[in-house]
Amino acid sequence: MRTRTIPGSTGRPRPMRLLGDPALTMPCQEVTAFDGELARLIEDMYATMYAAHGVGLAANQIGVPLRVFVYDCPDDEDRRHLGHLVNPRLVEADGPVVRGPEGCLSLPGIEAGTPRHDHAVVEGFSATGEPRTVTGTGFFARCLQHECDHLDGGLYVDHLTGLRRRRALRAAARAPWADHGEVRPPHS
Numbered sequence: 001m002r003t004r005t006i007p008g009s010t011g012r013p014r015p016m017r018l019l020g021d022p023a024l025t026m027p028c029q030e031v032t033a034f035d036g037e038l039a040r041l042i043e044d045m046y047a048t049m050y051a052a053h054g055v056g057l058a059a060n061q062i063g064v065p066l067r068v069f070v071y072d073c074p075d076d077e078d079r080r081h082l083g084h085l086v087n088p089r090l091v092e093a094d095g096p097v098v099r100g101p102e103g104c105l106s107l108p109g110i111e112a113g114t115p116r117h118d119h120a121v122v123e124g125f126s127a128t129g130e131p132r133t134v135t136g137t138g139f140f141a142r143c144l145q146h147e148c149d150h151l152d153g154g155l156y157v158d159h160l161t162g163l164r165r166r167r168a169l170r171a172a173a174r175a176p177w178a179d180h181g182e183v184r185p186p187h188s
């Protein structure tokens with residue numbers, strides 16, 4: 001029996017941009033061409049996310065300044081959510097604010113309790129330009145808010161304050177992947 005192509009199986013992983021890289025702090029641009037190049041970018045993003053064992057990836061994390069993200073992420077009921085969104089807009093972020101563990105492929109090995117809304121709705125488009133609405137709760141809502149932040153040039157550490165923020169940035173500065181002397185705190 002033939003199965004559908006697994007997302008990312010025709011893509012190739014690309015190098016991950018890490019904290020301190022200007023690609024992560026510049027807002028991304030809207031996609032205007034829903035063409036083969038966009039489809040290849042999305043395939044490469046899936047491949048990069050899976051190779052890095054992540055649950056989500058934004059295009060600027062591989063240095064492409066376009067408003068696209070991919071995800072393969074469980075929610076708190078262990079339901080799997082798999083897909084991608086082009087030109088996403090966070091149209092709802094509400095419900096209780098929950099502080100939960102959050103990490104990022106651009107700050108590997110670091111995790112911090114980060115406040116996020118428990119419910120999120122994102123509207124956008126598929127790779128072929130079909131409108132899509134994605135609703136998430138719990139950890140998947142966290143993922144959707146995290147990826148939308150990336151496309152605006154944000155990082156989860158922007159949501160941290162006080163000791164949690166200092167701890168996370170200190171860990172990032174000392175991390176083996178840090179470009180020592182180059183790492184600056186992200187904008188807030």
Ligand SMILES: [Zn+2]
Pocket residue numbers: 103104105106146150
């Ligand atoms: Zn991230």
